[in-house]
């Protein structure tokens with residue numbers, strides 16, 4: 013395993029994706045991925061710094077953490093980098109008043125934001141809220157703006173729930189981009205600003221950190237473009253073709269988070 017020793021040398025912190033790495037969402041909240049509860053606990057007992065970096069945009073951070081704690085994970089809100097709070101900072105900084113096309117579960121994150129007379133649209137994983145009517149309303153807000161601003165919480169194509177793969181916000185973001193002839197601003201993975209804010213919160217440089225995710229493009233490719241290393245787990249939305257992706261090659265592929273943590277505890281920070 014010398015190869016792993018080289019690949020993991022100098023790692024001092026780990027960024028963990030949540031959906032598809034810790035658990036698969038679905039009916040009744042979801043199911044932990046085998047070995048992941050113990051793997052997070054072992055990481056937290058180690059010298060490695062740990063932070064959670066998610067594109068979850070159906071639930072507020074509080075609700076997500078509550079769910080994960082019920083599933084047995086040792087996790088608190090302050091340890092999670094999530095797109096909704098990051099988007100709120102951007103809205104405030106730029107004086108933007110959003111029309112929200114989001115799931116009711118995440119609406120509380122925007123309580124402090126002025127949504128009157130909207131001058132932009134924020135789109136997130138709205139689930140069943142992605143009706144024609146709601147998409148058309150977002151289109152109508154954008155198209156009447158002189159400079160349409162569309163902010164998308166992540167741009168994933170799909171994610172995994174216990175019942176199967178689920179269409180994600182990226183597909184709807186693309187529809188609005190196409191209809192309005194604009195390009196969305198993505199808040200969340202794979203945006204470099206998002207990874208950088210997670211690194212900053214850990215107090216680490218990119219070369220000292222490794223991302224572990226199930227998304228070859230959003231997690232692995234995004235983290236590597238920021239100078240981090242990245243492992244892909246063969247859980248969640250992973251598909252065998254990911255290991256031959258034309259553009260992205262992970263620094264390693266592991267069966268699950270438990271295997272990743274085994275390797276990290278053996279080889280990292282040496």
Ligand SMILES: [Mg+2]
Nearest residue numbers: 029031032226
């Ligand atoms: Mg994921």
